[in-house]
Each structure stands twice: as structure tokens, then as C-alpha cells.
Amino acid sequence: MAEQDRSDEIIERLDRLIKVMEDFAEIYARAEREVPEALHRNTMYYHDLFCIKVAHETSGLPMDPDLNAELDRVHHRLVEHIAEHTTQGGLFHPQYQRFKKEGKTKVNR
DSSP, rough: OOOHHHHHHHHHHHHHHHHHHHHHHHHHHHHHHOOOOOHHHHHHHHHHHHHHHHHHHHHTTTHHHHHHHHHHHHHHHHHHHHHHHHTTTTTTTHHHHHHHHTTTOOSOO
């Protein structure tokens, strides 16, 4: 009987875990849809370039100047994208307004 109770408990926990994972997947998909495509693509491209830079540094190879220039260009474009979305009416503006109202600064969020 104790073994059956243990099995039921495990099944119950797995069911709760599945429910939590489904909720998380839904929240993640909704959040991903809210991010503009250009910002998403630029972020992914910057991440790829940054990974290449880290691979070069860890292997001791010198960074290709063209690749370094591209990384800088993409970084500046990403900063511009974020600045565009923090202005009035931008994607991040409501969050900034909420943080401002709560008295939070960029450092202690």
C-alpha cells in the first residue's frame, strides 16, 4: 500500500510539473511575440557574434578586425533599438514608467 501511495504522489507531482511547464511555455511565447522582430533578430545576431568572439579569446586566436568591427556595429544598432523602445510609446516605456513610479533606479531593479 505504501508503494502505491508513493506512486500516486509521484504522478501528482509530475502532473503539477507538466502544468507549470505548460504555463511557462505560454508566458514565454506571449512575451516573445511582444518583442519586435528587428530587435529580436539583432539581439540573436549580436549573441552569435559575441559567442564567436569568446571562442576566439578562449582559444588564444586573435580576433579578426572585420569581425570586431561588425560586432561594434551590431552593438551600436542594438543600443539604438533599445533607445527607440524606451521612448514615449515604445515597448519598454511602460516598464520604465512603472519603475520610476516605484522609485527604482536602473541599478536596483
